[in-house]
Amino acid sequence: xxxxxxxxxLEVEGFKVQHDPEVPxxxxxxxxxxxxxxxxxxxxxxxxxxxxxxxxxxKLRRLYVMGCLSQRYLEELKGELPEVDRFYGKFDxxxxxxxxxxxxxxxxxxxxxxxxxxxxxxxxxxxxxxRHCAYCAIPIITGxxxxxxMEEIVEEVRGLVRQGVKELQVIAQELTYYxxxxxxxxxxxxxxxxxxxxxxxxxxxxHYAYPTDFPMELLDVMRTNPKVCRYLDIALQHIxxxxxxxxxxxxxxxxxRRLIRDIRAAxxxxxxxxTMMVGHxxxxxxxxxxxxxxxRETRFERLGAFAYSEEEGTWSAGHYADDIPEETKQARLSxxxxxxxxxxxxxxxxxxxxxxRVIIDRREGxxxxxxxxxxxxxxxxxxxxxxxxxxxxxxxxFYDVTVTxxxxxxxxxxIL
Numbered sequence: 001x002x003x004x005x006x007x008x009x010l011e012v013e014g015f016k017v018q019h020d021p022e023v024p025x026x027x028x029x030x031x032x033x034x035x036x037x038x039x040x041x042x043x044x045x046x047x048x049x050x051x052x053x054x055x056x057x058x059k060l061r062r063l064y065v066m067g068c069l070s071q072r073y074l075e076e077l078k079g080e081l082p083e084v085d086r087f088y089g090k091f092d093x094x095x096x097x098x099x100x101x102x103x104x105x106x107x108x109x110x111x112x113x114x115x116x117x118x119x120x121x122x123x124x125x126x127x128x129x130x131r132h133c134a135y136c137a138i139p140i141i142t143g144x145x146x147x148x149x150m151e152e153i154v155e156e157v158r159g160l161v162r163q164g165v166k167e168l169q170v171i172a173q174e175l176t177y178y179x180x181x182x183x184x185x186x187x188x189x190x191x192x193x194x195x196x197x198x199x200x201x202x203x204x205x206x207h208y209a210y211p212t213d214f215p216m217e218l219l220d221v222m223r224t225n226p227k228v229c230r231y232l233d234i235a236l237q238h239i240x241x242x243x244x245x246x247x248x249x250x251x252x253x254x255x256x257r258r259l260i261r262d263i264r265a266a267x268x269x270x271x272x273x274x275t276m277m278v279g280h281x282x283x284x285x286x287x288x289x290x291x292x293x294x295x296r297e298t299r300f301e302r303l304g305a306f307a308y309s310e311e312e313g314t315w316s317a318g319h320y321a322d323d324i325p326e327e328t329k330q331a332r333l334s335x336x337x338x339x340x341x342x343x344x345x346x347x348x349x350x351x352x353x354x355x356x357r358v359i360i361d362r363r364e365g366x367x368x369x370x371x372x373x374x375x376x377x378x379x380x381x382x383x384x385x386x387x388x389x390x391x392x393x394x395x396x397x398f399y400d401v402t403v404t405x406x407x408x409x410x411x412x413x414x415i416l
Contacts, residue, residue: 001124002067002093003032004112009094011113013102019115027061029054030096033069044069052083066093068141090142110156117361119396120167120203120377121160125153125191129173131210133237134248134315135280135308138173145174147182154194161200164396167359168195169376171207176215186215196227202398203359205376207233211259212251219266229373230267233302235275239294240287243280248315253294260298271374273302278336279329280308281320288332295339301347302380303340307333341408348381348406358383358401358413360393368393370401372411381409390415 007017029051033044044067054060062085070077071089078087088095097104114121128142157168170192172178179187196204204227206218211234222228238244239253264270276295278288295303307329310322358370361377367384375381385393385401393399393415401413 001112001122002090003030004115005109006030006066006093006096007113007115008108008111009097009105010100010102012105012108013097013100015100015102017113019113027059028064028100029060029062030064030066032093033065033067041069048081048084052081055083064088064096064099066090066096072137072141110152111159112156114160114163114165116377117396118164119359119361120169121165122169122171123153123157123160123195124148124171125175125178125188126172130177131174131212131250132248132315134246134319135277135311137311137314140313142173145177145181147178147180149182150179150187150191150194153191154198157195157198157201161198166200166396166398167203167205168201169205169207170195173208174210175206176209176213176218188215189217189221192218192221192228193225196221196225201227203227203229203373205229205231205233205373207376209234211236211256212249214259214263216262216266219263222270223267230270231273231374231376232263232267232270233273233376237275237277238280238283238287238291240283240290243283243287246282246316246320247277247280253290257298271301273304273376273380274300276303276305276336278305278307278332279324281316281322281324283308283324283332292336292339295336295343299343299347300340301344301374303343304379305333305336305340344381345406345408348409348411351403351411352406354403355416356383356401356403356411356413357398358385359398360385360395362395363387368395370399381411383411383413385413385415 007019010017031047031051034040048065051060051063055063063083064086065084066088068090070087074087074089086099094104126145126147128145129139130145132139176186176188178191179185192204195201209232222230236256237247237249239256241253244251276291310317356372358372360368360370362369366387368387368390370383372383400416402416403411403413405412
């Protein structure tokens with residue numbers, strides 16, 4: 001979203017901006033980076049190196065780098081990549097505008113040029129995190145939790161709707177904390193209601209909740225407001241009490257199980273997306289077995305997982321030895337995802353014969369590709385509709401479909 005705000009500011013100043021690294025447009029490149037985990041950092045560095053090569057070949061005049069990676073490793077990057085004209089952190093990216101000789105339009109800070117498909121957008125409601133999980137570098141990069149004022153968020157939503165956005169992915173490092181710093185209480189439920197009240201918004205999907213001190217009033221909104229998808233992305237990371245304690249998650253296995261039962265009871269049909277970590281220091285074979293049993297019994301509708309990687313500056317890096325071999329981590333990760341693949345196949349198979357509402361994202365070969373309220377873009381299963389059966393489908397529109405078949409992840413449907 002920082003990239004989208006920057007693009008909008010530059011366009012107002014007369015710049016032509018292309019948001020596609022595969023199709024370099026002109027002689028200035030701006031790279032927005034991630035510095036959270038090893039894979040993301042490696043990807044960011046590779047993109048920078050590609051653009052440095054373009055600069056050496058005379059195809060690029062200026063190269064700027066912004067975002068989390070340069071926020072966290074500013075001095076190191078300056079020393080190792082002198083070909084970059086300037087680095088900006090996560091919070092001073094507006095300096096690019098000044099360095100390009102343009103003016104900053106502070107009255108347009110809520111305006112963005114949407115770079116996702118025009119019918120959906122991501123909506124960040126806060127920055128930072130106060131949780132300080134032992135393995136996590138986010139608080140190091142972003143600092144403490146800062147909620148955006150509700151009025152500002154709603155104004156941004158109105159602007160997105162004017163651009164054709166119908167679906168919002170509400171995101172934050174920790175969205176259930178929203179409002180505590182501004183209003184002295186959690187106001188995520190009130191915020192979601194306010195966003196849903198904007199005419200033109202049709203779907204709202206919630207990402208990155210934290211299980212400890214979960215605001216249960218949010219579930220009432222999810223159950224009663226038809227615009228709020230029955231979908232919750234809530235990272236649990238593990239279920240073994242010793243591992244949760246080492247992770248500084250401030251929740252127990254029993255509390256976790258009780259929360260899941262309460263969520264599913266309060267919002268019938270809800271799909272839970274969670275994230276699990278394997279290989280954190282202290283994860284014994286017994287603890288990993290407990291995690292597998294938990295995933296089997298809970299049957300999360302959506303689950304992602306990753307192997308622990310030591311991040312400098314975190315509690316885990318400073319206090320625990322990263323002594324679980326990488327091959328063990330990867331073996332555990334593969335085993336966990338095989339279990340989840342079977343669960344996903346069963347969950348998707350149960351939808352065959354059901355009538356569902358779908359939004360169409362794109363055409364891909366012989367199929368229209370869409371999603372239900374239970375599917376977030378890019379990370380979740382999709383719905384495929386044969387073009388030959390429905391040639392006049394429009395991208396960005398909602399359709400009612402009947403699910404005719406399913407595989408491990410995706411659904412096949414016909415439009416009613």
